[in-house]
Amino acid sequence: MDEPRALDLREHAPPPDPDAWVAALSGAGDERERAIAHLHDLLLRGARFELNRRRATLSHLPYTELDDLANQAADDALVAILAKLDSFRGESRFTTWAYKFVLLEAGVKARRRAWHGREVSLDDHDWPAARDPGAPAQERVERDELLHAIADALRTVLTPHQREVFSALALNGVPIDVLAERLGTSRGALYKTLHDARRKLRATLAAAGFEIETTTALGGVADDE
Numbered sequence: 001m002d003e004p005r006a007l008d009l010r011e012h013a014p015p016p017d018p019d020a021w022v023a024a025l026s027g028a029g030d031e032r033e034r035a036i037a038h039l040h041d042l043l044l045r046g047a048r049f050e051l052n053r054r055r056a057t058l059s060h061l062p063y064t065e066l067d068d069l070a071n072q073a074a075d076d077a078l079v080a081i082l083a084k085l086d087s088f089r090g091e092s093r094f095t096t097w098a099y100k101f102v103l104l105e106a107g108v109k110a111r112r113r114a115w116h117g118r119e120v121s122l123d124d125h126d127w128p129a130a131r132d133p134g135a136p137a138q139e140r141v142e143r144d145e146l147l148h149a150i151a152d153a154l155r156t157v158l159t160p161h162q163r164e165v166f167s168a169l170a171l172n173g174v175p176i177d178v179l180a181e182r183l184g185t186s187r188g189a190l191y192k193t194l195h196d197a198r199r200k201l202r203a204t205l206a207a208a209g210f211e212i213e214t215t216t217a218l219g220g221v222a223d224d225e
Contacts, residue, residue: 047073050106
């Protein structure tokens with residue numbers, strides 16, 4: 001693939017206004033087929049651009065496999081766009097709206113492919129505690145107390161499923177798309193589980209006298225959309 005550059009879909013967009021795009025894609029016959037073919041071409045360009053942008057995480061893949069991922073992303077984005085044509089409100093260019101679909105699809109496929117064959121750890125034994133050896137002794141003691149309290153709360157407050165999801169997403173940096181695929185569930189369901197787990201942990205820590213100002217202390221989610 002060529003080096004990524006700023007991609008402007010307007011360079012390749014046909015003259016019709018957004019309403020004409022929707023009318024052509026909603027119609028029938030040759031006009032619809034031409035519009036679909038043109039849209040797929042735009043989406044494929046967008047998918048290739050996005051995968052090229054993420055090339056560092058996919059450096060082990062040959063060009064042919066990258067191009068296959070780009071085509072898959074364009075195909076899936078096209079299906080999603082055609083299914084949601086009635087949700088387009090004309091608040092932006094049609095091609096800009098469509099571009100968002102393929103960016104999402106390409107990003108999901110890139111993350112899943114980057115994790116292909118890698119073990120998804122659901123263990124909570126290793127808390128990724130960043131300790132600053134130069135911090136004052138009192139600060140280190142307080143930090144250790146907090147980490148012990150969090151580890152204890154993980155074992156005693158969360159359900160097994162909440163503990164698995166929290167450990168994978170917040171502790172072990174598993175992308176949410178990858179975990180959803182491995183567990184056979186949806187991103188929305190995992191976000192809900194993670195939210196509930198953090199809420200329980202915050203309440204438990206607050207009752208124990210700890211102050212958690214942000215979710216940073218309770219781990220982040222590896223999801224770079």
